[in-house]
Amino acid sequence: MSRPSRAALAAIGIGVSASSAVADEFPIMDHSRPVHCMKDTRGDMWRIQCDHAAKVCLYAASEELDSTGERAKPLERVRDCDPMPIARAKLEEDGYQFLPGRADAPWGWTRDERGRVFQINFDLKRRLYFGVGYTPQKVLDNLDDPFQNKRSSLDFGMLVLDFMTGEDTKNPTRHRLRFLEGEVHVEPFSAQLVVAHYDLSHRFIDPLLRITTFVGTPQRHDLTLDLGLWSEAGGLEIHPTPIGHSSIWKHAQAAITLDLWQSPRMDSFIRVRSGMGLEGQHTDGTGYRSAITETSAFEVDWVVDDEGFHNVRFEVVHELPRYFVPLIGGQKLAQRMRARLQYEAIVLAINDQPLTFKLAAGGEKRDDIFGVPDRWAFVMDAGLRFSLWAPPRPPSGPIRAAL
Amino acid sequence: VKAALAIAAATAFAGSAAADPCTGVSSAGRFALCFDPGNRLSITAGSDGFGATLALRHEIHFDDEPDLVWRLEHTLLDATHAGIENRFSGSLYRAHFIRHARDGHIVIPVGRPKKVFLPFDIGAFAEVGRVTWSDDSAARLGIVNVAGLVDLARAHSFRGRLAIGPSARWAVDLEQMRALGDHHVSAFTTGMISLHGESSNGRLVGDLRTEGGMVWHTGRGWEAEVTGEATLERIMLAINDRPIALSLGVRYASETDEAMARVGARIVLAQRRDPRVSLQ
Numbered sequence: 001m002s003r004p005s006r007a008a009l010a011a012i013g014i015g016v017s018a019s020s021a022v023a024d025e026f027p028i029m030d031h032s033r034p035v036h037c038m039k040d041t042r043g044d045m046w047r048i049q050c051d052h053a054a055k056v057c058l059y060a061a062s063e064e065l066d067s068t069g070e071r072a073k074p075l076e077r078v079r080d081c082d083p084m085p086i087a088r089a090k091l092e093e094d095g096y097q098f099l100p101g102r103a104d105a106p107w108g109w110t111r112d113e114r115g116r117v118f119q120i121n122f123d124l125k126r127r128l129y130f131g132v133g134y135t136p137q138k139v140l141d142n143l144d145d146p147f148q149n150k151r152s153s154l155d156f157g158m159l160v161l162d163f164m165t166g167e168d169t170k171n172p173t174r175h176r177l178r179f180l181e182g183e184v185h186v187e188p189f190s191a192q193l194v195v196a197h198y199d200l201s202h203r204f205i206d207p208l209l210r211i212t213t214f215v216g217t218p219q220r221h222d223l224t225l226d227l228g229l230w231s232e233a234g235g236l237e238i239h240p241t242p243i244g245h246s247s248i249w250k251h252a253q254a255a256i257t258l259d260l261w262q263s264p265r266m267d268s269f270i271r272v273r274s275g276m277g278l279e280g281q282h283t284d285g286t287g288y289r290s291a292i293t294e295t296s297a298f299e300v301d302w303v304v305d306d307e308g309f310h311n312v313r314f315e316v317v318h319e320l321p322r323y324f325v326p327l328i329g330g331q332k333l334a335q336r337m338r339a340r341l342q343y344e345a346i347v348l349a350i351n352d353q354p355l356t357f358k359l360a361a362g363g364e365k366r367d368d369i370f371g372v373p374d375r376w377a378f379v380m381d382a383g384l385r386f387s388l389w390a391p392p393r394p395p396s397g398p399i400r401a402a403l
Numbered sequence: 404v405k406a407a408l409a410i411a412a413a414t415a416f417a418g419s420a421a422a423d424p425c426t427g428v429s430s431a432g433r434f435a436l437c438f439d440p441g442n443r444l445s446i447t448a449g450s451d452g453f454g455a456t457l458a459l460r461h462e463i464h465f466d467d468e469p470d471l472v473w474r475l476e477h478t479l480l481d482a483t484h485a486g487i488e489n490r491f492s493g494s495l496y497r498a499h500f501i502r503h504a505r506d507g508h509i510v511i512p513v514g515r516p517k518k519v520f521l522p523f524d525i526g527a528f529a530e531v532g533r534v535t536w537s538d539d540s541a542a543r544l545g546i547v548n549v550a551g552l553v554d555l556a557r558a559h560s561f562r563g564r565l566a567i568g569p570s571a572r573w574a575v576d577l578e579q580m581r582a583l584g585d586h587h588v589s590a591f592t593t594g595m596i597s598l599h600g601e602s603s604n605g606r607l608v609g610d611l612r613t614e615g616g617m618v619w620h621t622g623r624g625w626e627a628e629v630t631g632e633a634t635l636e637r638i639m640l641a642i643n644d645r646p647i648a649l650s651l652g653v654r655y656a657s658e659t660d661e662a663m664a665r666v667g668a669r670i671v672l673a674q675r676r677d678p679r680v681s682l683q
Contacts, residue, residue, distance in 0.1 A: 073505075076468040106467065117468070118510045118518045128500070128527065130549040130571060132591040154571045154590040156547055158529060180531055180547060184573045186588045186619040191573065193546065238583065245621075247583050282582055349510040351502055351525045386551050388500060388527050 026113050029058050029104035037062060037081040038088065044071065047103050048084055050096065057091065058101030065114040077106050077117045108392020119352040121392040122308045124344065125162040125176070125267055131155050131358060133383020135185055153381060155183035155358075162267060164394075170205040174266035188240045194250075195234025201259050201266045202228055226259035230273050242371040244284025253277030255295060264396055268302045279321060283370055286328060291321035308393045313342045321368055334368035344385070356385045425604065425679035435644040435680040438605040440636070441476055441561055442675035447483065449650060449667015452490065454483030460561055470505035474526075474561055488538065494545075495532030499597065501554050501564065502526055524554040526566065528597060533574070540659065541576045541584055548572035550595040550614075564599040570614055585622045592617040593628070605677060606638040606646075618658075629657040636669060644682070645671045 029035055029049040036048045050057040062081075063071040088098070102111045108121035133153045158180035166172045175198070182193030207222035235250030255275025262269050274296045282288040297317040304310035319336040326332050340362035346354045360381040367374040425437035441460035447453065457480055463473040475498065482493030507521040533545030550570035556563045569591045576584030593616030601608040613631035620626060632654045638646040648669045655662045676682075 073470075076470060077465075078467070112518050116506065116508075116518055118508060120510070128529070130527070130551070132569075132571065152590040152592075154573070154588070156549055156571070158531060158547070182547075184586075184588050184590070186590055187624075189586050189588065189619075189621045191586070238586075245583065284582075288582075350521070351504055351507050352510065353502065353525060386527075388502070 026060075026100055026102045027058055028102040028110060029060065031079075031104040031106055035079065035081045035104055036084040038084040047075075047078070047081055049101070049104065050091070055094070055096045057096050057098045059098055060101050060103040061115060062103070064116055067114075075103055075111075075115050075117070077109055078103055106392075107395050119349060119392060120307060122346055122349070122354045122387075122390045123162075123267075123393040124308055124311055124346075124354070124356070124387060124390055125160060125303075127157070127160050127387040127390040129155075129157045129160065129356075129385050129387040131356075131383050131385030133358065133381045135379060135381045151185050151187040153183055153185040153383065155383070155385070157181040164265065171203055172266065173200055173202045175200050182236075189238065189245070190240060191236070191238045193234075193236045194232050197232045199230040199257065200228050201257070201262060201269060201271070202226060203262060203266065226262060228257040228259060228271070230255040230257050230275065232277075235279075239369055239372065241283060241285075241369055246281060246283040246369045246372075248279055248281050248368075250277060250279045250293075253293070253295060255297075263303070265394065267393070270300050271298075273297050273299065281321075281323075281368065286370055289323050289325040289327075291323040291334075293319050293321040295319045303393075306393070309346045311344045313340075313344075315340055327368070328370045334366070336364075336366040336368055338362060338364040338366075342381075347384070350386075354387050354390050356387065358383050358385055423679070423681065425677060426681045433682045435641065435677065435682065436604060437677040437679050438638060438641075438646050438671075439675050439677045440601060440605050440608045443671045444673040445669050445671045447650065447667055447669045449665050451652075451663065451665040451667065452483050452485035452488075454481070454493075456481040472503050474501045474503060475499075476561065485537075490537040492535045493533070494530055495534075497530040497533075498528070499552075499564070499566075499599075500527045500529070501552070501566070503554070503557065503559070507557075522555075522557075524557050526552045526554055528552055528566075528568075528570070528595060541578060543574055543576050543587075545572065545574040548574075550597075552595070552597060561599075562601045562603065564597060566595075566597040568595055569593070570595040570616075572614075572618075585620055587621075588619045589614075589616060590619070592619075592625075608634075608636045608648075610634050626658075629655070631655050644676070644680075645674060647671070 029047065033049060038046050038048050040046060045062040047060050047062050048057055061071060062075060064073050064075055066072040102113060103115055105111050105117050108119060109117050110120050111117050131154065133155065135151050135153045157178060159177065160181070161177040162174060164172055164174050178194065178197035180195055181197065182191065184191040204224055204226055208225045209223040211221045211223065213219050213221065231254045232250065233252045235253070237248040239246050253275060255273040257271050257273040259269050259271045277293040277295055279293050280288055280290045295317065297315055300312070300314040302312045304312060316339045317337070321334050323332045323334065327334060340360060342358065342360040344356050344358045347357050348355050358381065363376050363378045365374065365376045366372065425435065427434045427436045441458055444457050446455045456478060458478050460476040463475065465471050478494065478497040480495065481497065484491045501524055503524045507523050507525070509519045509521060511517045511519065528550040530545065530548040533548065534542065536542035548570065550568050552566035552568040554564055554566040556565035558564065570589065570593045571591045572589045574587045578584040593614050595612065595614045598611040611633040613629065615629040617625050618628045632652070634650065634652040636648040636650045638648045640647050650667045650669050652665045653662070
């Protein structure tokens with residue numbers, strides 16, 4: 001406990017001695033329970049919250065304290081408080097203990113002992129982000145010198161926005177929008193970009209099929225299919241080739257998704273998807289050719305903790321572009337496979353805007369680009385991302401009801 | 404008709420009997436003395452050609468944290484064509500986002516989270532879809548240009564910004580349909596300075612944005628580059644309270660070693676009236 005804070009709390013004028021304070025810890029008031037206000041003998045306002053079962057009342061100044069312990073300005077992000085209905089003396093007579101605490105803060109926020117509020121819960125599925133990373137060389141993209149190891153990368157997402165509809169019903173839907181999301185690597189150059197992405201997950205309360213078995217005691221088995229949609233438009237991949245670059249223009253893709261698992265708010269999921277897309281490949285020296293692409297994928301998106309600090313993504317994608325014009329080898333059907341695992345964790349927040357550490361590993365195998373060997377190539381990324389917005393994650397149902 | 408076409412010479416307002424600092428009064432009626440340069444649809448004509456732009460800006464406030472405000476400035480479809488020459492520059496979307504708070508801070512989420520205070524606001528610059536071409540150079544598409552900014556000015560309004568920060572961008576030369584040329588990438592290896600100032604009545608506005616650092620090109624590797632652009636606008640008169648401004652600008656790019664100065668006029672077609680103006 002800092003000296004100024006101890007001094008400030010010891011100066012409480014309502015007759016509670018600092019010696020009764022818990023020396024090292026100031027419990028924070030519960031934002032879901034009533035808070036009352038009381039003036040001390042000097043006229044300063046205090047916030048009080050009593051636990052009548054434990055007969056403990058927490059008190060905190062109704063203003064932020066400066067570094068000297070003086071009241072500096074009104075508390076931010078506090079609720080209005082009602083006057084204290086019972087006199088302090090009466091409560092003490094009844095055996096109540098008064099302890100210094102921290103004023104209540106809304107969901108996703110907390111306060112330090114000086115009453116300063118700050119965010120401790122972040123929704124990385126609602127943000128604008130950009131980041132920089134270090135990417136050890138990927139063999140696929142560097143055929144001349146596979147041990148070259150000097151490339152950096154940047155990634156960006158101009159808008160990442162998830163939102164729910166029908167949240168208070170038994171059939172909620174989660175919508176996921178992404179605009180202009182991508183990454184760029186230099187030395188050698190490769191890039192991928194998606195202009196617009198939209199997918200949705202829906203929770204079906206009624207089973208698509210219910211199977212009753214009559215062997216032994218009749219039993220009912222429900223088969224619920226949480227189907228959804230997935231779509232992207234304006235995708236672009238650029239890869240180096242021995243004679244230049246190959247650009248794959250993914251004009252539009254659409255797929256059906258099947259959620260194998262959903263978290264209560266559907267911000268975490270395990271799913272498979274399958275669909276079709278229209279794309280074209282322009283490779284230096286060979287020109288442009290169009291294709292219809294069959295795509296299948298297995299995806300995991302998992303927000304590990306309630307505060308949103310740890311985020312894991314994993315995907316395995318299999319694509320089969322069927323070209324209208326044969327490739328160099330004469331075949332019209334090509335194959336692409338890739339897998340990627342990404343972990344992103346919040347390191348710190350600057351003005352309540354999170355800075356995250358990203359660690360990713362992936363592999364890729366493809367035979368659609370002339371000159372690129374048809375073998376697995378692996379890559380790792382490590383970097384930092386800065387996010388704007390990232391409000392607190394919405395509370396889950398029971399907590400939301402309590403708030 | 405006379406009343407409708409009443410021209411308020413902004414420079415002559417001092418002689419009028421002003422009801423308040425933002426509203427002038429003459430025998431013909433009231434007229435605006437203050438303008439909102441951040442919310443307008445305007446066209447330009449000048450030595451660099453003809454253009455148009457849509458500017459929008461707004462604030463987001465929070466009832467439970469009055470000291471916090473997000474200031475969002477958007478510029479959409481900002482384009483200029485030289486007219487008789489084959490030269491074009493345009494941007495699909497450009498924005499400054501500044502989070503202004505009375506207390507800047509870093510939260511360190513180790514153990515019980517700690518709060519360390521900082522003397523600046525934070526924000527970002529983002530530009531998407533910048534296109535340039537001319538007879539002398541290939542068309543270039545700026546796919547994305549972003550910067551994380553710290554705003555040292557910490558102004559309480561849109562009228563001031565002194566922001567610096569690391570920037571990143573990805574641009575590509577367009578050779579022909581679906582064929583991409585050289586790529587130009589800064590992976591936060593450049594820095595940006597973004598200055599903005601405007602008078603309290605909105606009649607004088609200045610902007611400076613410069614980026615410098617190392618940029619990687621697919622054809623040439625890493626090169627040191629500097630780009631900069633400064634503009635100054637002064638509203639000289641208004642027609643039906645829609646301002647016409649004299650615009651001066653200068654632009655420099657070290658990659659092409661090209662410096663260009665321009666002078667022209669900005670004519671506002673539609674605008675959000677400054678809320679301080681009372682014409683009733």
